[in-house]
Amino acid sequence: MNKATVQTNPQEHFTGINASPGIAIGPILKFDPERIVVSKRSIEPTEIDREIDRLEFALKQTKRDLRSIKQMIANRIGDNYAELVEAQLLSLKDESVLDEVRNRIRKNLENAEYAYQHVLSAYREQLEQSDNMYMRDRAGDVYDVKQRVLQHMLTGERGLLEELEEPSILIAKELRLSDLIMMDRSKVMGLVSATGGRTSHVAILARALQIPAVVGVSDIFDDVEDALTAIIDGTHGAVILYPDQETLEHFLGEQEHIKEVEQSLYAHKELPAETLDGRRIVLSSNIGLPGELENVRASGSEGIGLYRTEYLYLVKNTFPTEEEQFEEYKHIAESCAPDPVIFRSFDLGGDKISASMEIDGVQESNPFLGYRAIRICLDNPQLFKTQLRAIYRASASGNIKLMFPMISALEEIYRVKEFITEVQEELQREGREFREDIELGALIEIPSAVLIADQLAKELDFFSIGTNDLIQYTLAVDRGNDRVSFLYKTLHPSIVRLIQMTLQAGHRHDIWVGMCGEMAGDPLAIPLLVGLGIDELSVSPVVLPKIKEIVRGLESQQCHHLAETVMEFTREADIERYLKQFMQNHFPEELNL
């Protein structure tokens, strides 16, 4: 039990984006790197040496910090990501910049922190004004380095992050990648950030490190009080400050319950995912960072059903080179072999930063119907071919499959195949090892792809259904828009039909059909999906054991009947009620969460 105590402040409830699942209860640590205040002070000539010493000391401490961050990133996330820190180390060691600072101290008789702040801020401003996104990103590096050095100058040995003496819930306006990595995982119970979305650095890393997190909680920061208790529910995107006794007990019970269920489920991880009558379903994981491999192994997953290659881009903030990609893909493939890994080609755009913004500065009015995913790849041959080369080169090291997001027409598959032929010819000429015949698939997430699934199936080896986009494109609903989000219905009869059509078209042409969207991790949908004939379910490693337990409790004939009944219903509410009833009749309550 942690030191949760009842507060006198009235309970406050906030909602945000559920970035990383789980419940955390603990004392609040308000994380505010901005609270460093630098003031100008005139020094005496006799103080010059002391000020220069203070500067050098802070630089040395910062260098030590950055080196240990770099090591930690390499260990927890992957070697490729450590390079981020290299850019900061370079800015830190820039002698000509430091000479400017020393000069200001000597000639202008300014205190060290003011001189340093002044010089670095000038560089930062210049970089921020650049038209080039890469240069603008470097402004962030300069800021990071500056804050760290000032922290050391002003607080001596102790940095803000070392304040994490007891396990806490961090509440911040904004969390940077380096902040997050620097923290001792055992001291961070949960994360709340006023900014950010599901694909922000914080969200991606929190999921990889399995820290409950809620992001995009606007207005939470200013009034938060340090040390008082907070509850965060990362599964549902809720944050409760200063909970009353009743709320506290409810969540403590909930937390305990989740732990028990997880323990009992993880105990079965070696058992196969098959129904009572022996029908095998492939159960695999959705991940996007090498650091998540550990979670994949622990969950009892059969390989990776969705590897989000764009995370390498999102975390690094720059397009990775062929070698960087090759190393990462090879490492992932080798770690999972002989189980398969399905790499999804860069899925940028939509909610994952506006790709057109990043690439050519165009602001789209409707990014979800715009320049994203395969469209960006086909439009940027260099970018796409670099990725294809890296994936094919890695294919020699494991069981790799490749799938393409946002396929809306057969022509796109033809064009993708032309690129693949080109890349294979290049690799052959260079005498590089690769497998020619890796399985190719399409992510089925646009209704047009379902309607031509029979045509697509002739050209491909598998389909993987992406439900989130399929639902939003079919029902024309933005789930993030409060005024229409009630129309977003996972079990809408049209969605069930589209899933059935995809499965039937795939099976008629002897290709396998899986699902990697959110629905695959929803216990309620599993009997229906099994009944419709799904071959593979790819889910977050956190929910995988629960999904396996459900599959192991099903009987395929019974699921088939259930699916037939569901196809007769005309209203989503009836489908949902029917599936809930089925779950209640067949499974203990803890699997219905």
Next chain:
Amino acid sequence: MKHTGEMVITNEFGLHARPAAALVSLANKFQAQVFLIKDDTKVNAKSILGVLVLAAESGSKVTIEAQGEDAEEAVKEIIEFANNRFGTE
């Protein structure tokens, strides 16, 4: 002795993080003072932040100005390095 020369940046994304870092580490090998000039901006080639502030995009022309004993070599090697995309792509 003052020497000058001109290089064209051919790296896809310009003189950004990696190429910039490679250029700075090369410049630091010389005794000579080395400056880069583009449009009206003149920066120290031995300073990573200076080089970044130059914001030299792909296709831009940058003048190299070096002063000191090994100035001639510095200019020559930097131009060669630029032609090889600073060894990064």
